[in-house]
Amino acid sequence: MFKVGFTHRKLARILINLLGKRQQKLASAFLFFQIALSFKLLF
Numbered sequence: 001m002f003k004v005g006f007t008h009r010k011l012a013r014i015l016i017n018l019l020g021k022r023q024q025k026l027a028s029a030f031l032f033f034q035i036a037l038s039f040k041l042l043f
Contacts, residue, residue, distance in 0.1 A: 006033055 019027050027037040 008038070 008031060011034075012027065013028040015030065016024055
């Protein structure tokens, strides 16, 4: 479970770096959605 969270954080950082600060909110929303989806699958 810790590994999943770490992977998501890593992906989020990459996304934010690629998109730039202008679309940082979008990346954060996408990350939140992904985490919510993973938790739904886990539990």
